[in-house]
Amino acid sequence: MGVQTRLLLLLIATTSKTVNGRLMDASLEEGIAPVILEEPTEEIVRRNDPLTLYCKASGMPAPRILWYRTDSQVALRDRDSRLQLPDGSLFFYRVRGRDRGTYYCVATNIAGTASSRKVTLQMACEYRSKDTAVD
Template identity: 35%
Template sequence: MTARSAETARRCLLAFVLCCGLALAVVAQKPGAGCPSRCLCFRTTVRCMHLLLEAVPAVAPQTSILDLRFNRIREIQPGAFRRLRNLNTLLLNNNQIKKIPSGAFEDLENLKYLYLHFNQIETLDPASFQHLPKLERLFLHNNRITHLVPGTFNHLESMKRLRLDSNALHCDCEILWLADLLKAYAQSGNAQAAATCEYPRRIQGRSVATITPEELNCERPRITSEPQDADVVPGNTVYFTCRAEGNPKPEIIWLRNNNELSMKTDSRLNLLDDGTLMIQNTQETDQGIYQCMAKNVAGEVKTQEVTLSP
């Protein structure tokens, strides 16, 4: 064998050894951890792209990057990522996800990057992102989201980049909370956000952050009927009237001694459709100062204080 042939043989052998080493590394995770079928795993990174997956596969607890892009995942079950407390990056974009339920991202206390764009998401549970204190980047663009419940992003204290553009957002009075949030992001300089209106057509393409209550014809609540003082006669029924108007229709909340009344904890209390507070089978413990508050996204207003006395 000539020197040139020997050198060529050595190079081929070296290339073979390198290829084998790479193949072993690709499927290697920490001892005791398995790699999902057909996925590529290297250390704490798991990549399962273009595999026609319809559900989230089980992965090792030490996984820090989970890449599930370009599959056919339609839903995320609550607890799907439970025990993945080391997860830093979760890529779920380019799937067929339609909704995000509460508990979908349970246990992901160290998650920083969450990619959900290019799905078919229509609804987000308001508690979907409640326990993600370190989340810095949330991409939800190019979905089918029409409405967002106030407070959906309230707990994202580390947020730096939020994308909601290219959805089907209805910019009505109910979206003013999001406009306020985006303005707060811009003023702080710590976060960037993008969200655009799809409806109504006259403001299509507008940034949600630029929307004002006036152009949406949102009206702050106004009281049209005030409650009056009443006396407690044990066993009787007392009615406190409260009526309010506004756009959108105001929510009526009753206070006793400056504390909100819960209709669920006391069956004697009822809130009627017109806002009237009905107290059945009155007791001496019902005595106090009562006040009605009317509230919507444009603001809130309170009635005069009234007394229920013996």
């Protein structure tokens, strides 16, 4: 087999991958569109508690996961109280009041895009009773 024949076979080769229990075949050039495997859940947390919003996706090539809050991309800065984990989940070191809102993740690759459900992050109310002395 010559070099040109091998190259042609490589270009038309297909790959198989199981997605949600189904065997999927796709051209390497087209890839396999992302599928959300684990979605975030509604959360009610106390101020300053840690929290992870989960988002896991499959696809080929592996999809890039971005997080959105109320339809704007979540900014992840060096000194922020949150970071995106290697599996795509969003981790909050300490939940703050400004973190309240509606979140969802979007998985994207060359073959397409998939979005998770939208979930709400709420702050739990903390009530403190005032001790009053009776004379």
